[in-house]
Amino acid sequence: MYDLKPLSRQAIPAALEKAQRYRLLNEPRQAESICRDVLHIDKNNAQALVTMILALTDQFGHGLNVSIEHAQEALPRLADEYNRAFYAGIIFERWGKAQLEQGAPGYAAFDWFRQAMQCYEKAEALSAAANDDAVLRWNTCVRLLKRNEHVRPRPEDHTVEANFNDDVMV
DSSP: OOOOOOOOGGGHHHHHHHHHHHHHTTOHHHHHHHHHHHHHHSTTOHHHHHHHHHHHHHTTTTTSOOOHHHHHTTGGGSSSHHHHHHHHHHHHHHHHHHHHHTTOOHHHHHHHHHHHHHHHHHHHHHSOTTOOHHHHHHHHHHHHHHHOTTOOOOTTOHHHHHHIIIIIOO
């Protein structure tokens, strides 16, 4: 019916600023759309990829028809392994939070948080000396798990529960 109009390359910096602003205004769909416009012109623009991942995860659990797979599609296009691990962790963490908010069983959310924490550990090992972003995200997950006692491994998964209690909750 209608065709999308392409951005000019010169408009990319201003468009990315607008995308950030729309995220801060809790307009993730608008931010996502802008990022898609940027990526149509510059398919590996790192800032657009990251902002799009964050905008997509902002939509989790709000009935906006965004799945975890939508957010994961951009991960392989990120330039380095650290960013792929770190943002995979963000995706898993935010998906786990959305599952909790939607009333999923605690063990389902736990599995997502566990995957996020594994990604954060990988990112931490790859990070620059002064970059503790992965540590901060790990600690957020730990605190969330401590505050939500019903978020635990499946009852039949005793090995994970033992490791969780020994390693994470200390």
